[in-house]
Structure formats: C-alpha cells, structure tokens
Amino acid sequence: MRSLRLLALASVMSVSLACGVAVAQPAPPAGAPQPAPYTEEDAAAVLDARIAALKTVLRLSPEQEKLWPPVEAAIRDAVKGAVARRDKRASAPPPATVLDVLGQVADAEEARGKALRTFVDAAKPFVASLTPAQRNRIPTFLGVHDHGETPSSTELWIFEEEE
Secondary structure, eight states, rough: HHHHHHHHHHHHHHHHHHHHHHHOOOOOOOOOOOOOOOOOOHHHHHHHHHHHHEEEHHOHHHHHHHHHHHHHHHHHHHHHHHHHHHHHHHOOOSSSSSHHHHHHHHHHHHHHHHHHHHHHHHHHHHHHHHHHHHHHHHHHHHHHOOOSSSOGGGGGGGGGGGO
C-alpha cells in the first residue's frame, strides 16, 4: 500500500512538474516582431562610443591629446581587421578537417597578435605621458585585470567584432 502511495505521489509530481515547465516556457506569439539585426552602422557607433568613453575616463590633458591619434588609429585598424577576418570566415567553405580548423585558429591568433602589437607600440608614448591615476584606469576599462592570468586576445573588446 505504501509503495502505491509513493507511486501516486511520484505520478502527481511528474505531471505537475511537466505542466509547470510547459507553462513556464510559452511559445512566442505568431508574427511577433523580431529585433533588428546588428548592422555595421551599429558596430561603428559602439566603437565610436567606446573610444570616446576611454578618452573621457582618462581625462586627457592638451599635451596628451596630441599623442592620442596613433592610439585611436591602432584601435580602429584592429577592429577593421577583426571585421575582415570574421567576414572572410563567414564566406569561406566550412573547414574539411580538424587541422583546417586549427589552421584557421592559428591564422586568427597570429593576426590578432600583430594587431595587438601595433596597438601596444602606438600606445607606449601615450601611456608614458599619463599620470599614475590615469594609467590605473586603463586595465579596468579595457577588461584586462591584473590577477595573474594573461588575458586571451579574444577577450579584448577591440577584437569582439571578429566573433
């Protein structure tokens, strides 16, 4: 008798759980408007906002402003390269083997490494002109944290358009 009660209780709980899941996940209404796709114009606006925000966070002096253009150019070039790699990958046939996949990863890492090196080289004179307080703001803004781990280039926002 006790096993019959347990079976009945389990059955009721199963049905209740199944109904709860069905209710918790209603189907979207037919003909619901879809969000607009993310466009190149959207990406350009976001990049412009991030660059403006970085300059705002740093509160550049007039002398520092003179050193800014190569830094901004390196950021924009890195983003342009990331977009080009993404578009090339999207239009290419799918990789045939695992080695093709690894080759694509290696090529992308190499390209990101070159772009990152260009950015670092362009930023050195600029960063040297910053106060300690200004330098302290850069890692957090860029999403790089000094907790012993080396960030992957794919974690940096200058390469996010590649994904």
